[in-house]
Amino acid sequence: xxxxxxxxxxxxxxxxxxxxxxxxxxxxxxxxxxxxxxxxxxxxxxxxxxxxxxxxxxxxxxxxxxxxxxxxxxxxxxxxxxxxxxxxxxxxxxxxxxxxxxxxxxxxxxxxxxxxxxxxxxxxxxxxxxxxxxxxxxxxxxxxxx
Numbered sequence: 001x002x003x004x005x006x007x008x009x010x011x012x013x014x015x016x017x018x019x020x021x022x023x024x025x026x027x028x029x030x031x032x033x034x035x036x037x038x039x040x041x042x043x044x045x046x047x048x049x050x051x052x053x054x055x056x057x058x059x060x061x062x063x064x065x066x067x068x069x070x071x072x073x074x075x076x077x078x079x080x081x082x083x084x085x086x087x088x089x090x091x092x093x094x095x096x097x098x099x100x101x102x103x104x105x106x107x108x109x110x111x112x113x114x115x116x117x118x119x120x121x122x123x124x125x126x127x128x129x130x131x132x133x134x135x136x137x138x139x140x141x142x143x144x145x146x
Contacts, residue, residue: 003114004135010112024114024135026091026123033125034095044098051079055097055126057090057117065103095124102130115139 001020002008008019044052056066083093094100100121104110111134118139121128128146130136140146 004112006111006134007114024116024119026116026119028123030091031120031123032091032095033123035125052099053097055094055100055121056102057085057094057100057120059085065105066101068103068105069101091120091124094120094126097126100126100128102128102136104131104133104136106131106133110134 001022002011003024004021008016008021011019044050058065100117102117102121104113110131113134113136115135115138118128118130118136122139122145128140130140130146132140
């Protein structure tokens with residue numbers, strides 16, 4: 001089993017003979033598209049008076065991924081909020097954002113990531129902006145979901 005084609009190719013290089021690449025999935029009972037849930041919110045538009053909510057989900061050990069965006073996001077009037085992770089509230093917090101981000105450097109470790117964060121965003125109906133690294137290239141389609 002390999003999480004993506006990059007990992008499968010690496011496994012084949014060291015002798016794996018038979019590989020399957022299962023899809024990366026989420027529990028659709030928990031991850032409800034934001035326009036289908038009981039607290040329906042419209043997507044943000046350019047003339048919307050509400051502030052644009054940009055979301056990033058990960059562990060603190062991956063904070064270095066988002067540091068490349070720290071300067072561009074530190075604009076006057078920009079409010080930041082850190083929300084502690086918990087399994088029961090995660091999907092709801094994701095559904096609150098207008099755009100989900102997944103910044104990644106292009107290195108072997110990141111090429112091996114399986115895009116779970118992107119699957120979470122899109123399962124909630126949230127458009128994404130992601131670095132074109134590894135499986136992200138397959139999961140994000142400009143003008144469709146990112």
